[in-house]
Amino acid sequence: MRVGISCYPTVGGSGAVATELGKALARRGHEVHFIVTDVPFRLGAFVEHVYIHQIEPVTYPVLKTPPYDFALASLMARVADEYQLDVLHAHYALPFAVCAYLAREMAHHPVRVVTTLHGTDITVLAQDQSLKSIIKLGIERSDAVTAVSQSLVLDTARLFETDKPIRCIYNFVDPGEFRPECGRELKRHFAPNGERVLLHISNFRPVKRLHDVIAVFERVVRRIPAKLLLVGEGPDLGAAKRQVEEAGLGNVVHFLGRQDEVAPLFAAADLFLLPSASESFGLVALEAMSCGVPVVGSTAGGIPEVVVHGETGFLAPVGCVDDMADLACQLLQNDAMYRAFSSRARERAVNAFHVDQKVGEYEALYREVMAAESGNHAHPRPGA
Numbered sequence: 001m002r003v004g005i006s007c008y009p010t011v012g013g014s015g016a017v018a019t020e021l022g023k024a025l026a027r028r029g030h031e032v033h034f035i036v037t038d039v040p041f042r043l044g045a046f047v048e049h050v051y052i053h054q055i056e057p058v059t060y061p062v063l064k065t066p067p068y069d070f071a072l073a074s075l076m077a078r079v080a081d082e083y084q085l086d087v088l089h090a091h092y093a094l095p096f097a098v099c100a101y102l103a104r105e106m107a108h109h110p111v112r113v114v115t116t117l118h119g120t121d122i123t124v125l126a127q128d129q130s131l132k133s134i135i136k137l138g139i140e141r142s143d144a145v146t147a148v149s150q151s152l153v154l155d156t157a158r159l160f161e162t163d164k165p166i167r168c169i170y171n172f173v174d175p176g177e178f179r180p181e182c183g184r185e186l187k188r189h190f191a192p193n194g195e196r197v198l199l200h201i202s203n204f205r206p207v208k209r210l211h212d213v214i215a216v217f218e219r220v221v222r223r224i225p226a227k228l229l230l231v232g233e234g235p236d237l238g239a240a241k242r243q244v245e246e247a248g249l250g251n252v253v254h255f256l257g258r259q260d261e262v263a264p265l266f267a268a269a270d271l272f273l274l275p276s277a278s279e280s281f282g283l284v285a286l287e288a289m290s291c292g293v294p295v296v297g298s299t300a301g302g303i304p305e306v307v308v309h310g311e312t313g314f315l316a317p318v319g320c321v322d323d324m325a326d327l328a329c330q331l332l333q334n335d336a337m338y339r340a341f342s343s344r345a346r347e348r349a350v351n352a353f354h355v356d357q358k359v360g361e362y363e364a365l366y367r368e369v370m371a372a373e374s375g376n377h378a379h380p381r382p383g384a
Helices: 013-027 068-082 093-106 129-140 150-160 180-190 210-221 237-246 263-268 283-290 321-332 335-352 355-371
Strands: 002-006 031-036 050-054 087-091 112-117 144-147 166-168 196-201 226-231 253-257 271-274 295-298 313-316
Touching (some): 002 013, 002 068, 002 093, 013 050, 013 283, 013 355, 031 068, 087 093, 093 129, 112 355, 129 150, 144 150, 196 210, 196 263, 237 253, 283 295, 283 335, 295 321, 313 321
Parallel strands (some): 031 050, 087 112, 226 253, 295 313
């Protein structure tokens, strides 16, 4: 198959999943074309059968900002025609699903549109009435729509009042890359005296509740020698640094900035913290579990579909930092319990969310839409 993929290039679960999906499809012999505004952050080194097409937006004095979305739709159409793409896979409803719909209407070669919903494109952007109708258009004009959790499937149907079928295909992890052994040296570097290492990785947006991460750690470190690693960048970075300084934690909290190679960081941790206010899936929780690292987090969104409370981690309501700290200490102070949670976390990641299984589900979906007569082409394509 020939698949075009569009996603955000910046740090975040949607871009990570889209990139890893493209790489996995290429390893299976498919031809993958990333049609993007910039190279996705996880693409890394050369991958055979992977091609990158970046937009070159037109600038003109009358335009205050370059028309990136229209330029992207046009590029999608050109790539679909030139490379005879079978599928355009849009990761995020806005702008990619809408751009893919426009591209399909412009392209002369018949191409199908698959949209994957990742979370804030639904739960946050849908609150803006000026965007809601265009997001709904992108969803309903797609040939197939997936969401990364059952929670997000239900949220989408409720918020958009749509009867468009939405299939849940969970996010995935490569257990060969995210494995417990890959962080031993790093663990000794950050915890030379055997301290417990707690980790949080995100884009530091308010929804991630970085202040709760630090509040939980502050309570834990009073009872257990520990270090906290904060990986990422974003709007809450400055406030987080002030919070750490005011709490006198500067010597035990490390801000590591943006990191592209995160598997060793996960494997160096003893516990992953994810107290988000909203989380459609929680890819970072899955990657932690694949490294044998239990998760303490909130019950928001799709997190309970990934982290099994009392088996692979502990969950508490959003904002309950005292409960989260108590549960973290319970795990970290009981070696037998910790070993059991760690083993079950790895086992669940490998058995329920393996990359090969989920990529196979996407392949089956592509074949399904390619074989079906599309009911979305109400108008003939240009030149038809």
